[in-house]
Amino acid sequence: MRFFSFHLMPYPALPESYDGPAWVTCPNELFDPAVGHEVYNRYLDELILADELGFDGVCVNEHHQNAYGIMPSPNLMGSILARQTKNAKIAIVGNALPLYDPPTRVAEEFAMIDNISGGRLIAGFVVGGGPEYYSFSMNPAHARERFAEAHEIIMRAWTEPGPFEFIGKHYKLRYVNTWPRPVQQPHPEVWIPGAGSLETMEFVAKHHYAYMGIPYFHISVFDRTFRMFREACEREGYEYDPLQAGWLEPIYVAETDEQARAEYESHFWYFVKRLLPGINISPPGYTSLRSIENILKGAKTFAINLETWDEVVEGQYAIVGSPETVTEKLIESLRRLGTGNLLGLFQLGTLPAHLTKKNLELFATEVMPKLRKEFPEGARVLGDQAAVA
Amino acid sequence: MAGLTEEQVSTQVGKVQVFRGGPAGPGAAGAVPLVYLHSAQGESNGLVLLERLADSFDTVAPVFPGFGESEGIDEIDDVEDAVFHLLDLFDQMGLGAAPVNIVGLSLGGWLAAEIATRYPERIGRLVLVNPAGLYIQGHEIKEIFGRDLDELALELFADQSHPVAVLMHQMASLATSTQGPDIPFEMLRPLLQSQAATAKLGWDPYLHNPKLQRRLYRVTAPTLIVHGAQDGLIPRAHAEAYAEGIADARLVDVEGAAHMLPLEKPDELAALVREFVAA
Numbered sequence: 001m002r003f004f005s006f007h008l009m010p011y012p013a014l015p016e017s018y019d020g021p022a023w024v025t026c027p028n029e030l031f032d033p034a035v036g037h038e039v040y041n042r043y044l045d046e047l048i049l050a051d052e053l054g055f056d057g058v059c060v061n062e063h064h065q066n067a068y069g070i071m072p073s074p075n076l077m078g079s080i081l082a083r084q085t086k087n088a089k090i091a092i093v094g095n096a097l098p099l100y101d102p103p104t105r106v107a108e109e110f111a112m113i114d115n116i117s118g119g120r121l122i123a124g125f126v127v128g129g130g131p132e133y134y135s136f137s138m139n140p141a142h143a144r145e146r147f148a149e150a151h152e153i154i155m156r157a158w159t160e161p162g163p164f165e166f167i168g169k170h171y172k173l174r175y176v177n178t179w180p181r182p183v184q185q186p187h188p189e190v191w192i193p194g195a196g197s198l199e200t201m202e203f204v205a206k207h208h209y210a211y212m213g214i215p216y217f218h219i220s221v222f223d224r225t226f227r228m229f230r231e232a233c234e235r236e237g238y239e240y241d242p243l244q245a246g247w248l249e250p251i252y253v254a255e256t257d258e259q260a261r262a263e264y265e266s267h268f269w270y271f272v273k274r275l276l277p278g279i280n281i282s283p284p285g286y287t288s289l290r291s292i293e294n295i296l297k298g299a300k301t302f303a304i305n306l307e308t309w310d311e312v313v314e315g316q317y318a319i320v321g322s323p324e325t326v327t328e329k330l331i332e333s334l335r336r337l338g339t340g341n342l343l344g345l346f347q348l349g350t351l352p353a354h355l356t357k358k359n360l361e362l363f364a365t366e367v368m369p370k371l372r373k374e375f376p377e378g379a380r381v382l383g384d385q386a387a388v389a
Numbered sequence: 390m391a392g393l394t395e396e397q398v399s400t401q402v403g404k405v406q407v408f409r410g411g412p413a414g415p416g417a418a419g420a421v422p423l424v425y426l427h428s429a430q431g432e433s434n435g436l437v438l439l440e441r442l443a444d445s446f447d448t449v450a451p452v453f454p455g456f457g458e459s460e461g462i463d464e465i466d467d468v469e470d471a472v473f474h475l476l477d478l479f480d481q482m483g484l485g486a487a488p489v490n491i492v493g494l495s496l497g498g499w500l501a502a503e504i505a506t507r508y509p510e511r512i513g514r515l516v517l518v519n520p521a522g523l524y525i526q527g528h529e530i531k532e533i534f535g536r537d538l539d540e541l542a543l544e545l546f547a548d549q550s551h552p553v554a555v556l557m558h559q560m561a562s563l564a565t566s567t568q569g570p571d572i573p574f575e576m577l578r579p580l581l582q583s584q585a586a587t588a589k590l591g592w593d594p595y596l597h598n599p600k601l602q603r604r605l606y607r608v609t610a611p612t613l614i615v616h617g618a619q620d621g622l623i624p625r626a627h628a629e630a631y632a633e634g635i636a637d638a639r640l641v642d643v644e645g646a647a648h649m650l651p652l653e654k655p656d657e658l659a660a661l662v663r664e665f666v667a668a
Binding site: 133137138139140141284292293 | 534535574578581582584585586587588589592595
């Protein structure tokens, strides 16, 4: 098992009076640069702390024009982390490839981070969320085609001697010759986050990349998602490696179950009720019809519809409790999901610095060692029952 | 009353649906065909307006790829491709030899104007109903993608008791129920398909061609521009710009109709078309 600390870098100070979406049209006059200065530095400190506490990696991601995650350029954060962390992998999950033109920009910046960090980059590629296609006025009907071409350009830029020519439908590049080249050869590990789209799973399976399940759904949705991913690998003719799958999950550890809920709950609701609205807009043509049908199966369980803490606990929308409770729940769920990467969200919504720090420390000292013992690296994660089912 | 029959026409991009009918039967000799190009709503099958028009004209209503059962949207990326598809379709149907009359609503009006600027000789008379296609600063077309259906219905219909407006309000209440959307996927499928097709033509630039306005001088057909007085989607300034840019153009306002004027005032629109074509 590998452990990652994932940071969304949320904007924690939306005024009470604002009840609109946190995406695309959320007025930017609500952004207070004084808050920005404080939280950017604080959030970086929290990722650096994870490195010091022995996490295997830290994760950042890309979103635009929103309060959910104020990280339009995860590569800026990744380059800071490349200097300020020592051992952790730096997983940028990911760059929204269709938004970079030409996409060789991604090959360049990722390779820079891999060079600076001495080969610690994990390269994440995403199509970009639905809201991004509004925020960039980019045609969602071309999203998948652009992603496919950009991916090909980047991987060839890293693995083929340049210069070479790439003439596609969307990109026509006469001289692809990326400097620098990545430290990790033939290329950095590639991660692709997905929300249950079949095309994405099949793409990841085909290329032997790793699939990261996007959270905020009932745990049963993840059961199905990772089963579908394992089946996609089987159709490609191989058994998946647990390290090819990652489960992203909000986690909060405190001294007791009662204390954990008391310290965490209001911050979780800020996240769900204030920062999620608007995230799930799906522009026309962005997802294929067969994928929409599959995604809609889980749509009812999307966290935005949550009303009570009991529902949160029952569906494992967040795993919250004492070290014993959290350990027990994680072992049980990881066995069922079979994922070899656990991506914890240890800061969520308005969770303040001191509680985030305590959460990370308790997890690293009280939970992680037990999980490492339970799931030695390289060993099978999936329980037998789930394998049969 | 004349009925329309459905036929399948093979084109370069695939098979497309076409509804056709007229007073002397489909394709009667001598009659100038009247082509109806639908909006992003994909209105065609069972449209009362088409039946009214078919009382007087050899009426041809093609269903654009991505709408209804028409194939081929994967081969169409932009308005340029859309124009070539329509020319191909006209040729396949034998409508290429002599000019045709075209009535187009919104997106269909835009496509009609694109044909008329490029191939003016192929059009006899042109009727543009609440046409999209232009960008007028300060009078932007409202957003159609990802909109709340309750709000959109208010912009599309002057009368909220119109059956399609009622359906939109019902779908809006289903979509926003706290239990999440619970609409059968087969009901959503056509809507998702037609929105994706519209996005291909009109996401960026948004429902316009920046070059169209300065090409309008090329339109030679006598043109009638019809504006729904209560249209909440496309401001009247667009109708005015078309009327100004096209040499032989006249602008008519229809009271009691919004953007979906052909659904709300089929008899009035059919009468306007008859009078205009006969003149």
